Amino acid sequence: MEISRVAQQADPATGGVDAMSELRNAVVESRRLVQQVLPVLRASELSLEEWLILDVLAVSEGLSMNEIGTATRASNATLSRHVDALVGRSLAYREVAFDDRRKLVVFLSPRGRALFDSITHNLLTLADSTA
Numbered sequence: 001m002e003i004s005r006v007a008q009q010a011d012p013a014t015g016g017v018d019a020m021s022e023l024r025n026a027v028v029e030s031r032r033l034v035q036q037v038l039p040v041l042r043a044s045e046l047s048l049e050e051w052l053i054l055d056v057l058a059v060s061e062g063l064s065m066n067e068i069g070t071a072t073r074a075s076n077a078t079l080s081r082h083v084d085a086l087v088g089r090s091l092a093y094r095e096v097a098f099d100d101r102r103k104l105v106v107f108l109s110p111r112g113r114a115l116f117d118s119i120t121h122n123l124l125t126l127a128d129s130t131a
Contacts, residue, residue, distance in 0.1 A: 036130065040122045044115060049074055049082045050091075054116045057092060057108040064103055091115060 034048065041051050049072065056071040057063060063071070069079045083106055086092040091112035097103040108116065 036126060037123065040119060040126060043122075044119055046115075046119070047082065049078060050086055051119065053079075053082055053086060053106075054091065054108060054112055054119075057106060058113065058116050062095070062105040062107040064097070064105055068106060086112065 037051075038048065041048060046054070052072040052074070053068055056068055060067075065076070065079060065083065068074070068083070069076060072079070074082070083092065083094075087094060087106075089111075090109055092106055093109050094104045094106050097105045
């Protein structure tokens with residue numbers, strides 16, 4: 001749901017109350033899900049942002065920092081800090097792009113894949129137990 005669409009529909013005379021209610025419910029549900037996910041991530045010493053980065057790397061063959069930022073909606077400063085942390089823990093690695101030597105591409109390492117798969121298993125188990 002795009003907030004601009006909600007804002008356009010926010011006129012109570014045209015049913016905007018329902019649109020705002022939909023937005024509020026989505027935000028509350030998002031908070032609830034984050035609260036459930038965080039303990040699993042903390043057990044692996046990962047932040048939510050780091051997990052999101054691992055998630056997008058897990059389904060790619062390497063991504064530029066811009067591509068990771070777009071996929072995770074992270075700011076450049078936040079993204080750089082978290083990618084540095086993942087590289088420092090050997091969960092990801094950087095290589096120069098073969099088609100443009102000025103560009104770095106980030107990949108999920110085997111250790112990162114193993115951790116991501118373990119977290120995914122734990123999150124799916126959590127989802128099954130709360131369903």
